[in-house]
Amino acid sequence: MKKLLIILGSIIGLIFLVLIATPIVFKDDIKKAVDQAIAENINAQVYYDEGGFSLSLLKSFPNFSLSVDDFGIVGNAPFDQDTLVHVGSFGFEIDLMSVINGEQIKINSILLDQPSITVLVLPDGTANYDIVPSSEDTAVVEESGEAASFNIAIKQWEIKNAEIVYIDQSSNMSAILLGLNHSGTGDFTEHVFDLGTQTSIESITFGMDGVDYLSNKTFNADIILNMDLPHSKYTFKENKLSLNDFGFGFDGYVAMPGEDIDMDLNFEGKDISIKSILSLIPGVYQEYLNGVETSGSISFEGSAKGAYNENRLPDVMAKLNVDQGRIKYAEYPIPIEALTIRTDLNVPGENMDDMVFNMPTFSMLLDGEKVGANLTFSNLQNYTWDFGMHGKLDLEKLLKVVPVEGMDLKGLIAADLSTSGNMKLVDEERYDEIPAEGSLAITGFEMVSEDLPQGFGIQQSKMTFSPKVINLQQFDATLGQSDMHLDGSVSNFIGYALNEEEVLKGSLNFRSNTFNLDEWMTEEDTTVVEEDTSAMEIIRVPTNLDLRLQSKIGKIVYDGMDISDLDGLITVKDGIAKLENIDFNLLDGEFVMNGTYNSVPEKPAFDFGFNIKDLSIPKSYETFNTVQQLAPVAKNVAGDFSAALGFNGVMGPDMMPDYEHLTGHGLVEIAEAALKGDNLMKAMSAASKFSGDQINMDNVKLNIEIREGRLYVEPFDVKMSGQKATVYGSNGIDGSLDYYISTMVKTGAAGSAVNQALASYTGGKEVIGEEMLVKLKIGGTYEKPKVGIASTESANGQGGSIKAAAQAEIDKQIKEAEAKAKAELEKQKKEAEAKAKEELAKQQAELEKKAEEEAKKAAEDAKKKAKKALKDMF
Template identity: 40%
Template sequence: MKKVLYVVLGVIVLLFAALASIPLFFKDSIKAKIDSEIANAVNAKVYYNANDFGLSIFSSFPNLTVSMGNFGVVGQDTFAHDTLAAVKSFNAVVDIMSVIGGDKIKVKEISLIEPKIRVIVLANGKANWDISKPSATPTDTAKSEPSSFNIGIDKWSIKDGNICYTDLTIPLKAEVLGLNHTGKGDFTQDIFDLNMQTVINSLSVTFDKVNYLSNKKLEADMTLNMDLPNAKYTFKENNFKLNEFAFGFDGYVAMPAAGIETDIKFKTLETKFKSILSLVPGVYMADFADIKTDGTLAFDGYAKGLYNEKQMPAFGLNLKIDKGMFQYPKLPTAVTNIALDMAVKNSKGIIDETEVNISKFHLDLGKNPVDARLTLKGLTNMLLDADVSAKLNLAEITNVFPVDGLTLKGLFGLNVKAKGTYNDSLHLLPAVTANMNMIDGFVKSKDFPAPIEKINFMASVENPNGQMEATKIQVPTFGMELEGEPFSMVAFVENLVDYQYDVKVKGGVDLTKITKIYPLEGMTLAGKIKADIATRGRMSDVTAKRYAKLPTSGTLTASNFSFVSKDVPQGVKITGAAMSFDPVRAQVSKFEGFLGKSDVSANGYLSNYLAFIFNNEKLTGALNFSSKKFDTNEWLTKEEVATKTTAEEPMTVVEIPKNIDFVLASQLGEVLYDNMDITDLKGNIIVRDGTVRLDKGTFNLLGGAFGMNGLYDSRDLTHPKFDFDLDIKNLEIPKAYQTFNTVKMLAPVAENMTGKLSTKFKINGELGKDMMPVYPTMNGAGLLNIAEASLKEMKLLSGIQKVTKLSGSNSGAVNLKDLLLKAEIQNGRVFFQPFDVSAGGQKINIGGSQGFDGTIDYNIKMTVPAGAAGVALNNATSLLTGKAADGSGNVKLNLKATGNQNDPKISLLGGGSDGSSSLKSDVKANVQASLNDAKAKAQATADSLRKAAEDKAKAELDKAKADAEAKAKEEADRLKKEAEEKAKKELEKLKDKWKLPKK
């Protein structure tokens, strides 16, 4: 019996162990599947901690519990820094038998703990929630078979959730804080009841910059009848409460194929006036329960019809308040006789035909009545009929509303009558008569005891016929005084089609006192501004560029002005400034102050400023700018400072306006930038036609004198260009290496170099999107002059010594004296004409090129005594020539340097290209090169001798031929003469024989 009991217990233990091990067996495979599905389906970064992912069968036995903690979704690209969702904890309880078998997965409960959701829709319509990847193959919905997968959820909950929705296309912002929600319903059924309870601790809604709800509490208890086959949802029991304002719904919402069908009626469940008072921003506060109220409230409305992209349902609402009253505790005066009768209706569902009728609005602020009436039909072509009148003694306002530390006085009056059509696109206005005035106004704040007093103004708007040309806006008088400092203004504006204006401003403003009364968040202003400006004109003259008909004159001065904000914590101070105006020019006669800790002084002018302001035409001007010490480092942001030791944040192409023609003549005694101390900076910065030119720029830096002319051309933003002309004298090379990153990149050899450098160089090229040079486009030329310098630990010489085995080639420093380097930049490479250096008592000739990527291609020539070549080289020479080396004569070495400047590869011409061949092969290559050279010289000598012999033989042959020809001619003449003599004698004999005359 005991054995049977042991066996049974063993089986039970084994079963529980198997159940406990199931999550462990499948945990890794489930996680891998989740990761795979996320990667295939979501175009976003989904993060979670694998250690917070769990499966358990005991926490809700016999169901399976799936849990995940601390996970979220972060967007990509435009939304790379925006978290779409972050959830502290997620739990799901699943019927394990429905997972193992059956066609429905039954979820018993789902819960979200502290979810934070932020939904953003940009102005261009792009939304951060649109993160799903498109399917790899389109789905043919017409031919696809229905899925056998089904899921049912019994209960769900959200605890302490926060949701923020921002839609810039509307624009709308809604914020839900402290969301607690529970719901239950049997989704496995076709028709069932859905029960939901929701509490939102803080609800805020802002639409088009108007705050409609601010930190309101919402409670909702709702039961919906869910008809899933017909997509119809009917309100059964519901109760909504927004602050103290409770209301309910009757009817249904359905979702046919054509859109959303509604038939809903709503009405308030509370008839006390106090309930709607709780919706007013600022009223719902700690002492709201103690406010005395009276009066009744009626609120109801409906929405009926179809909603889709083409139409809206008809809708309407009614709000009535009768005999309303409220009075704050501890305040002597109540707001009484509150009456409102408002109806909004739209019977056709066409939003533009909405009608608003406020037939009655009245309240008494103590003894100060306020009355209004409004009838409005249409939203685009708006038919308007309105009256507003108010007479207020401001001293009594603070007896009605609790405004701590604020004192008001004065008599304020307002009367407005408007009737007619308002259509902005057609430039139509209703006929308007409006008057507003203040007599002996007085404002005093607890934060600043000095009041703004003697506030007196009159203003009126008149339009007798609704035509915009007939509109007149007049402020014949406006005046106030702050601690004895008067300020006045007179303004007239007529004709809203062709504005005709006449404005005069005179007086002083103490910004310190003004901001004490009206604080500016995150900003501090101080100082005094005085103005005496008059301007008048007509907009048609502005459009036609008849600026001479726009007389503008006056002066503007500022003293002890200071400005500090979150964005400009360094602060700006103006100890004194003065400007004067005329229609053509604004003259800055004085500007003295500080930018942060840097003193600044300026004077100059701006011309054509009216054309620039009104028509964006070219602004011309000149300004003289000076500073004794200007520290740019304090203006670098924390991010910029951080990038000095980490990765640099790339810049973007800077566009220079084409409508500015401006010359800034600068003279700065000392400029601090990064780790550089620049002194005696002078030059002209010329902004013109989309370019910035530095003209005649000079300054001292790192012991050297700099002269610089340069150009930055942004006219083609896809290919911005630069062109600089440098003249540098006596620049200390070690300091240049320590200061400039470009020197470290282009000439790392300068790290071990001492001496000074002078140069005259021209360089140009294109800039990339990060404002860095595009090296393949760079071209330039110039001279580098080194009077005397030395270089230690030169890797190039180390390579030469390794290949040639020359003793002493790497001992000591490379000496550079009276060196004049001719350099040329072509397509991103620097080409050097051959130059001589001295190392270890040996002369080295170097020429070739080096790339901005660090690659080198140098030809190196050396002529050294044979004895200086070392024993190994001499023995190798004896081996190859068969003769003992006597150490006399010179050896010429031709070397090639390739590879990278930090790892050069040196080889003898004809030898190994990697600089690692044996001494014997190197010497053999050198001897063979010498033999080839001797052979070439011998061949040249033989050719010369052969040609000389041929020339001599030809000359002797020509001479022999000439001698032969001369002898032949002489012999012919002799024979001819002998023949003639013989013939003559024979003729004489015949004459004697025949006794002929002798002649």
């Protein structure tokens, strides 16, 4: 007996020794075989912890177990810095006898612990998962003619805490799955059995083209699938899937008896509610759902039936219905009630372009006001729609239910609108054939936003629609401090809304009691240190507007000016605003203005004409920059003037005229005015001793011309110290003066003071005669004028020729200015031509170089193709 026990003990010990020694003996061979298989089948860098490579027969005797720790795959360039797969631990257990028998390998369990998968697809379609060497598939054919099979049966598998990241730059799509856990069981040794799986994902995020369709959503799935392997038929039994709180289930089957896949599946919502649907809102809005109360019945069902192959898909149908829905938010006491929705979707498998989405009913009550809508959408080849909206909507209540950040909105909209059409009408620009009719009324509308802090309000508005025109029957509104009243019609509004190149046309009557433009002066802050250098931006008139605006405004506030009783026609077309017979009152004067403002060029151009009556001269200086720049003397002139003036030029980036290139002409009439008490008069008196301290202007007519930054004044007569004087000359925007004053001086009456002043011009001799013709020259600047006596001569009855001589002098100055401007223009033209020739030569050289490179490349490509063709032939 003792001997027997020793023998049995020895046998058992030997068996244990074999169990322990076998994995050790064969470990290196198995590892080598694994490394060789990886090298032959994977074109990437594979790593694993060699110390974590484990084989054992003891852990699950009589089964065989293998495990690998810290297993991973890193791609080759350009993905050599990106890990495709990393697994914390990978292991499986194999039925040892099934391996020995060889008919079917039975895997009892597989475990992936903490796998991390990162899939990257570059814009050109290159993917980091493309790591399998390309090879021709070859079938191993047995003598019987049937392909050899490799039979594996798996009973149980599990994935713990997986992380999957998918980034596809070629389609601008991304998906992130975090906290994925999955397990499954099934006896694949049987021909017919139930396969059970459980899946949970803690966070799913999916986005495409910059839109997050899913954001931090959870997913759970419990599925039992009957597997009929001999007939390749798979039947869904008990199963439920849920995305966040939205749960749904399947029943039916999928069969693959041949090349086609046949299916008859039905799906429906399970334990779902209105809040279930709201839970699908992206995660960034989840805080908005806190404290929400919902009720009402909801149903979701559908089916996918038919064959799936290269030529067709199954027919898909889905329906979503809501009855007596109610939604109430914690911060807003008034709920949405009586929410009713009917929708259905049909997608035929033979031609998906014939899909139809239909929402015949959408209605709700918001504080007793009913809003309804309907929509039908079909035909993916020629998008066809039929939409209608009916009822009343309180925007203030709606905004509290669906808030918009940075905006306060309220008002009541009553709508009865309908439209239908298709994309063919849009593509062919047959907008007037798109039915659009109904009416829209707005009452008590108010909007304040970050972009419109002044606020916009509509007290009352009524309009009707037809395919071709919107008739605006009433529009009473406020824009900040301004009131507006409109009526008229607008056409081509559908084309304008669908195509930015289409032109919106209209004819409107505009009335306002007070319109404050100062509120809307767009300023660009260019502050340097503490100096305020803010400047207005260019005002661009949209080029896709063709509008006639008959305007009547009681008062306009603009840049500190009060413009009153404006009446006239403003037209806008092709980016040009045209003013026709715009009459208004300003600074106690009467204006009539005609002209255009063209905002299309980089530097907007203007061409305006003014008829002015009884305008205050000093007030015009205080108000208009143009007067300050070109007629600074107006600051010290007391009186009124009338004028017929024309100006044209370009605007600078600060919306001010470019004075150096301003052109103008006209007639200025002064009934009675006086210049006194300024630096000019003081300088004249000091230099001549006879000019006095005042110049009087009675019934004066000034012919003026503006060229190249200078104002030229033709000769006109004034009174100076009781004597008639003729004034002519020019001044520039830089303040420079170039004027002459010619006057007859009674030497006897003037006495010795005049003689002394004229002595330097007569060689020290006494003046002989009663009158002398004295010509004063005024130079310097208006702030620092320089006055001197240019010449003197005995009158001898020549007083009548003074004005003619002065006119000749001013004509000479204008001709010189014109010649100078013409020479400068010719110089600029030649410089531009030279620059253009230089640029053309440069471009020609670049084109020749590019053509030469392309020809060289084409020759090399042809050479390579020829070599390849020869190689393929032989």
